[in-house]
Amino acid sequence: QVQLVESGGGLVAPGGSLRLSCAVSGFTFSNYYMSWIRQAPGKGLEWVSYISHTGSPRYNADSVKGRFTISRDNAMNSLFLQMDSLRAEDTAVYYCARDSGMVGAPLAYWGQGILVTVSS
């Protein structure tokens, strides 16, 4: 079955960096677009970034442009999110998600999420 497991979250000071990972199993990773979505405490969902099955193209939301970088290693079945210049407003649960393979279905399968807290 499709499994997505995030890791790498935790507490970081404002201005710091963190690298999230998403290890996948149960499907051929190199065939699917992948995304990161976040949810601040008590708030709604925000799409953060996505990457094609080959690694290009990739897109970021305006709120993280220039600070976050999405990447993938198809040989290692892993998705990454490098987060630099972190701000308090980046505090959220971060989810990785996979598309379904159908047109217009970018977020069919979700991981359990990982909490990132930006605070001094």
Add this chain to the structure above:
Amino acid sequence: QTVVTQEPSLTVSPGGTVTLTCASSTGAVTSGHYANWFQQKPGQVPRALIYSTNNKHPWTPARFSGSLLGGKAALTLSGVQPEDEADYYCLLYYGDAQPWVFGGGTKLTVL
């Protein structure tokens, strides 16, 4: 900046029917926005329900349906069950510059 707007909250009686809507600040929602709908219960991971306006995932209960209604994307729940109480989010596609934008969510209460 593109804004996607949903009703903040709705209430429905068990067994009833309710329609949630999703509007775009750029104008009418069309099939080209590939509207998606997600359900999130408290403390749980969001679950995909509908993609490309009106297509169901294999796990989507039959009582959920998607459509375009009056220039908006719509999610209709028919024969609402108590377990349908949740937050519902829509997601719209806007092309290469900022591909996907979530709505603010609708809190559905079954009472």
